[in-house]
Amino acid sequence: MSELPNPLIPGFNPDPSCILVAGTYYLVTSTFEYLPALPVYRSTDFVAWEHIGNVATREEQVGLAQATSAAGVWAPTIRHHDGRFHVIVSVTDSPRGCVVFTADDPAGPWSDGITLAGIAGIDPDLAWDESGAAYVTYSALELDGVEPVGFHGIQQARVDLDAGKILEEPRPMWSGTGLVAPEAPHLYRRDGYWYLIIAEGGTGQGHAVSVARSRSIEGPYEGAPNNPVLREAGWNHPVECTGHADLVRGPDGDDVLVLLGTRRAGHGSPLGRETYVTAVEWSDGWPQPAHVDLNLRPEPVEEYFDFADGSGLTDPGWLAVGRPPAELASVGEQPGRLTIRAADGGLDAFRPAFVGRRQRHLDSLFETRIDPANGRGGLGLRFTEDFTLCLVAERAPSGTGTRITARASIPTLCQSWSTEVAGDQVTLRLVTQVPSRCRAPWFPPGDRIQLIVVDDTGAETQLAEVDGRFWSVETSATFTGRVTGIFAEEGTVHFADFRYRGEGGS
Structure with missing residues (x-):
């Protein structure tokens, strides 16, 4: 061979x-x-x-x-x-x-x-x-x-x-x-x-x-x-x-x-x-x-979906839980935006209003520009409804700017971090990275997952960095894998685009 x-x-x-x-x-x-x-x-x-x-x-x-x-x-x-x-x-x-x-x-x-x-x-x-x-x-x-x-x-x-x-x-x-x-x-x-x-x-x-x-x-x-x-x-x-x-x-x-x-x-x-x-x-x-060996592809993968062109979710790689993605998201309700309406709760719902894509590289980046309008939603990673990570955007209580909450959820435990940033449209970013060498190689951490918001001036704020072992096969005990995408948990939320980058060799 x-x-x-x-x-x-x-x-x-x-x-x-x-x-x-x-x-x-x-x-x-x-x-x-x-x-x-x-x-x-x-x-x-x-x-x-x-x-x-x-x-x-x-x-x-x-x-x-x-x-x-x-x-x-x-x-x-x-x-x-x-x-x-x-x-x-x-x-x-x-x-x-x-x-x-x-x-x-x-x-x-x-x-x-x-x-x-x-x-x-x-x-x-x-x-x-x-x-x-x-x-x-x-x-x-x-x-x-x-x-x-x-x-x-x-x-x-x-x-x-x-x-x-x-x-x-x-x-x-x-x-x-x-x-x-x-x-x-x-x-x-x-x-x-x-x-x-x-x-x-x-x-x-x-x-x-x-x-x-x-x-x-x-x-x-x-x-x-x-x-x-x-x-x-x-x-x-x-x-x-x-x-x-x-x-x-x-x-x-x-x-x-x-x-x-x-x-x-x-x-x-x-x-x-x-x-x-x-x-x-x-x-x-x-x-x-023969034994199965790794032979990772050296070239990076870059995918960009600009919802302004009207194509929406036509790519066959989009996924939704129990329903076709087109039932949850539509293009044209707001010019140049993909709109998701909340239905059954957040990312931890049995059937969330969530459309996502497979993570295919250990070193990866997912990103979306969001206008929460009068709703609440954002960028999320799902293993099951019990094992999720997300960045949630909503209008700030002050009436100006956007409030961002990072949320990490596993069974019986949910931790969150919040901040407010300028602008009505912000960029949400989820980054995964292979861990560097640690002092205890017999019990290494999982990959590192960073939850980041970028305001309308380009300033970045990292709300959290978590240990990815809790969103892996061995912990979540599931047959599937990570699917990361966009969702609404309350009201109507608009998205301008979606980006995935997978680093070569990972």
Whole structure:
């Protein structure tokens, strides 16, 4: 495998699935409680990836109205068959269940999706045998919301995709080596064998990749003699928690695995689970993945959205919680501004009036110019509704200038800092930085997060600097990652622009 960037798709992009169709790669990842759901990335060289659209752009497609944080759209599989693209996914804490979406063009539009009755579990895979019969292989985990209440291992059933039903009682499949949480099955046909790749060991430090094979798609399956074939636990590698892998032919003609992993910034993994890639060699008919290494892109990323041009939220990378961003924000209510109306409270609400973007670099800057008008809102970072950071702007009580409050919230604790600055329009800035070396390397801090306001004269005031470990995977215990953006918590708030800068090599 030639030197490929790693992470391949940075930031909150877990559970990747990838296919190669007519010389072009298409990759999808999980989105949980966020809409639009299931981003589709495209590449012709496995280096430059373009976010070309999203599978589910409407709430009705995935039924997220009541889905809690970390529930919702889990672990998709993308496949191509008979000229059509298919994405199969489980939507937890939702009436939709196991859903199959189809499209002629992976950029969309995608179908409304059809629920497969009888598939009770998560992480579904879709494969077709030599006769064209469709099979769904999945992890038969019973959930109450996001709480496990029963588990029946990896199972499989032949299905009728048009009718949305299974054609037989699900059968047990190979369920790993005995590690906890066998999940994320994917099936491949190669050299007369069907290969079954799964994840086991849990999605944290023990996450692993294991493989089995059979002459028949229905089994029985024999495990590889050296399972798990990939597990980073206990190794001094910069990428941790690797698993949930999908196999695809790489740009050099050799196989690669795309998989999820995390990387640390001091004492925490702030970006969540990202998409990585690693080389695969074959030995005695078994895949042997290499360890997953970092290969950070050296170039910075600069994004600027000027809401005066009327484009608003047309970029596919914008996210909102449980609702499409366009339902929360509009352009034109005030000339040259994007307007957000508060609905259900602040950033810590179950469904906040918040639209944001993934943080994709450890060293980053988010910035917006805000006119709070007669409302209250600002710039915020969300891991879940219980783990938030924000800068809130409102008219100063004196009637002149703007009052800014920085707020850091974790369960049972909220701390705030306030100041007043000149002007009715101010710039709010959130900066993240990798920590420098500390005196106690066995317990380093998280990344440093600075909350800054810039008044209309250009004068900067830093209201707070906080330890980012509290807004990282290890503390917030979530499947997602940092999403930072703009919000309203009371009344109507206007935004002139939004900027993101990610430093190269981070």
